[in-house]
Amino acid sequence: MDRAAVVPQAPLGIAREGGSELYLPAALPKGPGPAHRASVFYNPAMALSRDLTLAVAVEESRRLGRRLEVWDALAATGVRAIRLLRETEAVARVVATDANPEVVEVLERNAVLEGSGRLIPECRDLRGGDPTLRFDLVEIDPYGTPQPFLPGALRATKEGGILGVTATDMAVLAGPERATCLQRYGGKTVRGYLSREAGLRLLLAHIASVARDQGRRTRPLLSYVGGYYVRTFVRVEPAPLEGGNTGGGAGAGTSPIIPQVGPVPYEGYAGPPLPDKGPVGPMWLAPLHDPEFARSLRPPAQPGSGAKVSRFLEFVAEEVRISVPFYYETGPLSRALGLASPPPRPLILEALREQGWESFRTHASPSGWRTMAPYPEVARIVSGIRWGATDAPGARAGPELPP
Ligand SMILES: C[S@@+](CC[C@H](N)C(=O)[O-])C[C@H]1O[C@@H](n2cnc3c(N)ncnc32)[C@H](O)[C@@H]1O
Known part of the structure; x- marks a missing residue:
């Protein structure tokens, strides 16, 4: 087929993703979602x-x-x-x-x-x-x-x-x-x-x-x-x-x-x-x-x-060291343990590592982390963390690292 002779029916414009230019649907969605209604699909997200x-x-x-x-x-x-x-x-x-x-x-x-x-x-x-x-x-x-x-x-x-x-x-x-x-x-x-x-x-x-x-x-x-x-x-x-x-x-x-x-x-x-x-x-x-x-x-x-993508790969490079399923989030864990406020993730990781448990951030959640420690150890160690003014009921957690 003479490819140059093809006339697409969808309204197209030249756009760029990464280091490439290509024809994409002219009307792209403004938000993060896909161009659902377009017959030619492109999702920048x-x-x-x-x-x-x-x-x-x-x-x-x-x-x-x-x-x-x-x-x-x-x-x-x-x-x-x-x-x-x-x-x-x-x-x-x-x-x-x-x-x-x-x-x-x-x-x-x-x-x-x-x-x-x-x-x-x-x-x-x-x-x-x-x-x-x-x-x-x-x-x-x-x-x-x-x-x-x-x-x-x-x-x-x-x-x-x-x-x-x-x-x-x-x-x-x-x-x-x-x-x-x-x-x-x-x-x-x-x-x-x-x-x-x-x-x-x-x-x-x-x-x-x-x-x-x-x-x-x-x-x-x-x-x-x-x-x-x-x-x-x-x-x-x-x-x-x-x-x-x-x-x-x-x-x-x-x-x-x-x-x-x-x-x-x-x-x-x-x-x-x-x-x-x-x-x-x-x-x-x-x-x-x-x-x-x-x-x-x-x-x-x-x-x-x-x-x-760099940030993602950085997180993955850490979490590959944990081979067991599932991760913790500081919020749900702190609620389960009845803590007044969730300790920041860096402190949790530090406390677990000090006790000899491999523990790393995960790509899956900005407040998530994976550990080889079994749950009773996680509960004991996280419950024992003292930080800043956090012993006070209702004290706020420190800033989380970005995902
Ligand atoms: C989500 S879009 C693909 C997006 C694309 N991979 C990208 O990165 O932008 C899915 C595509 O699958 C095509 N499709 C749906 N069913 C198909 C089938 N049975 N065989 C081949 N293509 C199909 C649709 O026409 C649509 O263009």
């Missing part, structure tokens, strides 16, 4: 997710010593694909597909603008699948749930390759739609401030189970909770003959041996108390990140999310 795709691709290409073959399988404008090609040396070619012909017209325009000939736009329904396709990196970034797309996307990921997955159906994964969660992801979520991490872990368990059906297993390289979405990059590997995705310890140091997937509480669970009656899950209980891979990630030179 997801720039962090694209910054991280660039970081992951660069690290993977460095590791393999060659450029990657990438499939951006729900590509919309192709912003992720274009940024991979324009802003990194990591990628040989990106196949960028979308099922909506109007969207593909924009993709075509952007392929012309990008100009390298290495962005291949196609109109393709991901659910249809092409069993012959294989890529080093496959990206699925849907509206809502990734569930219908996972079998095709996993099949298209090479042995040893990486699959990036977004889920934005947080009312299901982390909210009130618990029956749908059970049906869609096969597990029960958690109430309260830990619901988003539980949602991420439910998603990871589901990805693992789809992989197991294909005789493979998945290992998270980097997983996170965003504002209204969760996202993960998993490595797709051949499954061992027996055991699949279950079994194998996730614990480190003093932690108990934890199954990779299972209900919470599991035997020996000593993390934050959960508000739910009875067990939740089954969910992914093994680490959310591969420490070595996650620590190697570097922000793109011109991040679309500004300083956010």
Whole structure:
């Protein structure tokens, strides 16, 4: 097709994200949300997710010593694909597909603008699948749930390759739609401030189970909770003959041996108390990140999310050292312990470390922290913290570190 002859129906303008220019819908939303009503989707608030795709691709290409073959399988404008090609040396070619012909017209325009000939736009329904396709990196970034797309996307990921997955159906994964969660992801979520991490872990368990059906297993390289979405990059590997995705310890140091997937509480669970009656899950209980891979990630030179991506990676580099599920927030913990005011996070971390417990900030919450200390120790140590005027009832906590 003569790409230059394509005339898209959506009103477009040239815009910039990171170090790339591309055609985007002319009327972008003013707030942080996506352009829901536009037939061609672009959400500036997801720039962090694209910054991280660039970081992951660069690290993977460095590791393999060659450029990657990438499939951006729900590509919309192709912003992720274009940024991979324009802003990194990591990628040989990106196949960028979308099922909506109007969207593909924009993709075509952007392929012309990008100009390298290495962005291949196609109109393709991901659910249809092409069993012959294989890529080093496959990206699925849907509206809502990734569930219908996972079998095709996993099949298209090479042995040893990486699959990036977004889920934005947080009312299901982390909210009130618990029956749908059970049906869609096969597990029960958690109430309260830990619901988003539980949602991420439910998603990871589901990805693992789809992989197991294909005789493979998945290992998270980097997983996170965003504002209204969760996202993960998993490595797709051949499954061992027996055991699949279950079994194998996730614990480190003093932690108990934890199954990779299972209900919470599991035997020996000593993390934050959960508000739910009875067990939740089954969910992914093994680490959310591969420490070595996650620590190697570097922000793109011109991040679309500004300083956010560096800060995010800094927090992840800390929290990879904690291998047990779930984190604490100072507010809920202080309420549970009946403290007059929550001690500031730096003091809590210091007090836990003084007692020999590894403890770090988490990307997941500005007042959150992870620790290897079991809950009774956390309760004892945090209750014993004396700081400033905080013994006085109603005294205010010091300033929190930024997320
Ligand atoms: C959330 S948007 C993708 C955003 C894009 N990844 C980005 O970073 O800006 C989801 C896209 O998936 C496309 N889509 C929905 N169902 C599809 C399917 N079955 N196969 C392929 N594309 C599909 C939609 O047309 C839409 O453009």
